Amino acid sequence: MNFHTFLSRAALALSALPLSPAVHADDHEGRTAVAWPKAYVQECAACHVAYPPRMLPAASWARLMGGLDRHFGTDASLDPQDVQRLGQWLQDNAGRDARATVPEDRITRTARFEHKHRHIEAATWRLPSVRSAANCMACHSGADQGRYSEHGLRMPEGLSARQRAAWDD
Incomplete structure (x- = not known):
């Protein structure tokens, strides 16, 4: 052909x-x-x-x-x-x-993902509200629509004070 x-x-x-x-x-x-x-x-x-x-x-x-x-x-x-x-x-x-x-x-091993999430502690991925780095919906409210803008972020439940501080970084 x-x-x-x-x-x-x-x-x-x-x-x-x-x-x-x-x-x-x-x-x-x-x-x-x-x-x-x-x-x-x-x-x-x-x-x-x-x-x-x-x-x-x-x-x-x-x-x-x-x-x-x-x-x-x-x-x-x-x-x-x-x-x-x-x-x-x-x-x-x-x-x-x-x-x-x-x-x-x-996807969680791409250079872009690692750069964008470089301040996220490993323990954050294991929180019950997150479960893994592949669970985009835990933080990106528009992920199911293909939207990953920083404007649509939400803080997952269970973050420590240190993790919340890193979130705002």
């Missing part, structure tokens, strides 16, 4: 995807906001927040979609057609830095 045929087929497949009615506009890379496929929101948000594709480079999304049967210790397998369609959508909307390498393909 030549490249133009591939693009035509990919465009046709993506046009068949139902889109979420919400448009996710918190794009720190200056790209136009995109509507998220309904299947992406339904499948991914069943276990965790549906992360914006820009949070990982294309190579990480490809590895994650290729290993859904062992997705961080869980079988998150999908229909092969959904894997192809969602995988292509993730590729098309992935973070722009193609050279980026992400340890274990974890």
